[in-house]
Amino acid sequence: MTQQIAGIPADADISRADSLAREIFSDVANKWALLIIETIGDGTLRFSELRDRVEGISHKMLTQNLRMLERNGLVTRTVHPTVPPRVEYTLLEAGQALRATVDLMCEWTQYYLSDIESARSRYQA
Amino acid sequence: MTQQIAGIPADADISRADSLAREIFSDVANKWALLIIETIGDGTLRFSELRDRVEGISHKMLTQNLRMLERNGLVTRTVHPTVPPRVEYTLLEAGQALRATVDLMCEWTQYYLSDIESARSRYQA
DNA sequence: CGGAATCCGTTTCGATACTG
DNA sequence: CAGTATCGAAACGGATTCCG
Numbered sequence: 393m394t395q396q397i398a399g400i401p402a403d404a405d406i407s408r409a410d411s412l413a414r415e416i417f418s419d420v421a422n423k424w425a426l427l428i429i430e431t432i433g434d435g436t437l438r439f440s441e442l443r444d445r446v447e448g449i450s451h452k453m454l455t456q457n458l459r460m461l462e463r464n465g466l467v468t469r470t471v472h473p474t475v476p477p478r479v480e481y482t483l484l485e486a487g488q489a490l491r492a493t494v495d496l497m498c499e500w501t502q503y504y505l506s507d508i509e510s511a512r513s514r515y516q517a
Numbered sequence: 518m519t520q521q522i523a524g525i526p527a528d529a530d531i532s533r534a535d536s537l538a539r540e541i542f543s544d545v546a547n548k549w550a551l552l553i554i555e556t557i558g559d560g561t562l563r564f565s566e567l568r569d570r571v572e573g574i575s576h577k578m579l580t581q582n583l584r585m586l587e588r589n590g591l592v593t594r595t596v597h598p599t600v601p602p603r604v605e606y607t608l609l610e611a612g613q614a615l616r617a618t619v620d621l622m623c624e625w626t627q628y629y630l631s632d633i634e635s636a637r638s639r640y641q642a
Numbered sequence: 643c644g645g646a647a648t649c650c651g652t653t654t655c656g657a658t659a660c661t662g
Numbered sequence: 663c664a665g666t667a668t669c670g671a672a673a674c675g676g677a678t679t680c681c682g
Contacts, residue, residue, distance in 0.1 A: 438663085438664090439663075439664055439665085440663065440664080451664090451665085452665095452666095455664080455665060455666085471664090474663095475663090476663040476664080477663055477664055477665090478663075478664090479663080479664060479665090
C-alpha cells in the first residue's frame with residue numbers, strides 16, 4: 393500500500409482500485425459466468441449438473457469459469473473424497489449479490505424480447 | 518408464427534423465444550456493450566466522446582457494439598449532415614432499462630472490491 | 643468525423659484424449 | 663466424475679487505410 397494521509401487515498405491507490413474494478417467487471421460481464429451464477433441460484437449443484445443445465449456450455453468453459461468465480465470468492469468448491477469424486481458448487485455472499493443483478497438482466501431480456509425482435513426487423517435498412 | 522391454441526404457445530414458439538432470449542443475452546452480457554450503455558447514461562454522446570470515455574475501447578469495437586445496440590433497439594443513432602459529420606447516440610427505453618441493471622452491477626463491483634481482492638490473495642493454493 | 647474494409651496477431655473455444 | 667492438456671478452427675480485437 394502506498395503512503396496516504398487520513399482517509400484520502402493516494403492517486404496510485406485510486407488507479408489501482410480502478411483497474412482492479414475493471415478487471416473484475418471484465419471477469420464477470422461475460423455470458424458464461426452470468427449464466428453459471430444464475431443456474432446455481434440459491435442451491436448447490438454438482439459439476440455435471442451444471443454442465444447439463446447451462447445449455448450449450450462445454451466442459452472446458454465450465455471449469456474455466458468456475459475457477460475464475462472461485463478465485464474471486466463468488467462460489468465455493470466442495471470436494472467429496474468419494475469414488476467417483478463428487479464436486480459441488482454453491483454461491484457465496486458476493487455471488488448471491490451478483491445473482492440479484494443477473495436476475496434483473498434476465499427479467500429485462502424477457503420483458504423486452506418482443507420489442508427487440510421488432511427492432512431487429514425494422515433494422516433492415 | 519406457428520399455429521397455437523388460445524394463449525398457450527406451441528413448443529416451437531417456446532424454443533424460438535428461448536433461443537432469441539439467449540441470443541439477446543449473449544449480445545448484451547459483454548463487457549463493451551455494458552460499458553457503452555453505462556457511459557451514454559441518460560445523456561447524448563458523439564462517437565468520438567464515447568471513444569474517449571469508454572476507456573480502452575478501440576474504434577472498431579465501438580462501432581461494432583454500437584451497431585449491435587442500434588439493431589436491438591437499445592440506442593438511437595442520429596446523424597447531423599454537417600461537415601465534418603456529427604453522429605450522436607442516445608439510449609432508448611430498452612437501453613435505459615438495461616442501464617439500471619448495469620448500474621447495479623457497477624455498484625456490486627465497488628461494494629465487493631476489497632472482498633474480492635482478499636479472496637484472490639487467499640486463492641494462492 | 644464517423645465508419646467500412648482489410649490485414650494479421652491473439653485469444654477463445656470445442657473436441658479429443660488422458661489422469662486420479 | 664471431475665479435471666487437465668493439447669490441438670486446430672474460429673472468433674476477437676487492434677492497427678491501418680480509404681471513403682463520405
